[in-house]
Amino acid sequence: MWKGSENLKNYAPNYDFVSFGQSQIYIGDYSGKKPKKNIKGHIDITIICLDNVYIGSGFFSSRNKSICNEPIKFRNDCIIPGSSFKGALRNIASAVSEACLPKFKKKEDKKPNNNECNDKQRCIVCDMFGTVNYASRLIIPDFKAEKADTEILELNVQYGPNPKNKKYKNEDGLSKGYKFYKTYCEKYNDDKKIEVNTVKKGSKFTGRIYFSNISKEQLSLLLFSMGIDGSFNMKIGGFKNQGLGRIKIEVLDSKIEVISSENKVTASEDITNKSPLELAQEYPNNTQSRKRQIEELKKILKP
Numbered sequence: 001m002w003k004g005s006e007n008l009k010n011y012a013p014n015y016d017f018v019s020f021g022q023s024q025i026y027i028g029d030y031s032g033k034k035p036k037k038n039i040k041g042h043i044d045i046t047i048i049c050l051d052n053v054y055i056g057s058g059f060f061s062s063r064n065k066s067i068c069n070e071p072i073k074f075r076n077d078c079i080i081p082g083s084s085f086k087g088a089l090r091n092i093a094s095a096v097s098e099a100c101l102p103k104f105k106k107k108e109d110k111k112p113n114n115n116e117c118n119d120k121q122r123c124i125v126c127d128m129f130g131t132v133n134y135a136s137r138l139i140i141p142d143f144k145a146e147k148a149d150t151e152i153l154e155l156n157v158q159y160g161p162n163p164k165n166k167k168y169k170n171e172d173g174l175s176k177g178y179k180f181y182k183t184y185c186e187k188y189n190d191d192k193k194i195e196v197n198t199v200k201k202g203s204k205f206t207g208r209i210y211f212s213n214i215s216k217e218q219l220s221l222l223l224f225s226m227g228i229d230g231s232f233n234m235k236i237g238g239f240k241n242q243g244l245g246r247i248k249i250e251v252l253d254s255k256i257e258v259i260s261s262e263n264k265v266t267a268s269e270d271i272t273n274k275s276p277l278e279l280a281q282e283y284p285n286n287t288q289s290r291k292r293q294i295e296e297l298k299k300i301l302k303p
């Protein structure tokens with residue numbers, strides 16, 4: 001703990017890391033078989049804000065004597081942009097799978113054996129979320145407010161992450177892992193405050209996520225990464241280290257199809273009778289290589 005550190009005495013380190021593992025090109029599924037990317041469908045979800053959420057628009061309003069950071073809206077309603085949700089989801093999916101490692105700007109920060117993903121070869125995450133010259137197999141639109149109130153909060157100024165910070169590195173200079181802000185944040189007081197117009201706790205957003213040409217394992221990973229099994233809660237948006245951004249995903253409806261080919265789908269491969277919850281639960285049970293990372297993630301993002 002660096003709580004006592006002189007210049008940062010008011011700052012609470014409300015984050016922890018999920019350690020990096022070995023990355024793999026996605027050529028084998030859980031059982032080592034070549035993955036069949038023959039699943040398509042959609043899932044309708046509700047995003048419930050368990051804490052206030054702030055996704056900034058970059059715009060400000062003037063209020064009394066101060067200025068206030070305004071959330072992103074479509075017309076007059078708050079939204080959760082699909083891109084913000086997708087980013088948070090991808091981060092979790094990467095942490096709990098054999099995904100390629102994040103790119104570091106400096107050469108010496110790069111971990112060895114980090115296979116680059118591209119249009120020819122990809123890890124399980126880039127294969128689903130897309131990468132350079134390779135389109136995403138997911139469509140995640142903006143989530144519309146079903147019920148959203150706003151609340152102005154006075155928060156500590158956020159400082160941008162500093163990857164040079166030693167707290168992010170192991171002794172060998174490599175990054176410690178995927179950084180996640182904890183569910184339960186310790187409060188801290190900075191001298192610099194700003195006003196932020198947030199989406200109030202209890203607000204609800206809905207939307208439909210489409211997927212096509214993905215494998216059963218990828219679908220399970222996708223669903224698990226949303227925390228549908230109830231083992232953790234995602235966090236999105238800004239001020240996560242001050243307790244904002246915690247959300248819960250509920251499945252309203254889904255349609256999952258196996259695209260037929262010459263080879264008939266065998267009964268064991270047919271997943272259309274399985275619910276999104278069952279598919280989400282399968283991921284941590286079936287994955288062999290990332291049990292440790294899943295436990296680390298659950299500890300940080302515990303409900």
Ligand SMILES: [Zn+2]
Binds near residue numbers: 127
């Ligand atoms: Zn990749």
